[in-house]
Amino acid sequence: MRVLEAEIERTEPPYDRFGPTIIVTVDGDASEVLKIWVKVARKVRGKGFILKVRWTGKTDVSPKEFIEYYARAEEEMGIPPFVDPNFDSVKAVRMARDND
Numbered sequence: 001m002r003v004l005e006a007e008i009e010r011t012e013p014p015y016d017r018f019g020p021t022i023i024v025t026v027d028g029d030a031s032e033v034l035k036i037w038v039k040v041a042r043k044v045r046g047k048g049f050i051l052k053v054r055w056t057g058k059t060d061v062s063p064k065e066f067i068e069y070y071a072r073a074e075e076e077m078g079i080p081p082f083v084d085p086n087f088d089s090v091k092a093v094r095m096a097r098d099n100d
Contacts, residue, residue, distance in 0.1 A: 001028035001036075004056065011050060014082055019048040029057035034069040041076035050077060 005025040011018065026033045033055040044051050051073075061069070071081075 001026055001032060003027075008049075015050060015079065018050050018077070018079055021050040021052055023052045023054060025054040025056065027056050030055050030059045030061045030066070032057075034061065034066070034073075038069055038072045038076060041073040045076065045078045050079065 003024055004027050007023050009021045009023060010016075011021045015021075026036075033053050037051070037053045041051060074081075
């Protein structure tokens, strides 16, 4: 695996207090890149930026697995969960049931 690109994006509220987002594109499959992301996330904690990744290979993880990696990486970086105050959980559950 190798890094192909790194770009910086402005971070929107409420996450802007953690600094800009650095997105690193890695030549590899999702499962490999996401595992490394979680390991590196702890090392960038408190460094003044949010680290995110993209991959060029296969997306060989399920949406559920991706969410688990994403949540673990954010937790390792010290980024707390955020729920939009406009989020309607009842509506979300209804929509999920309608899509099954």
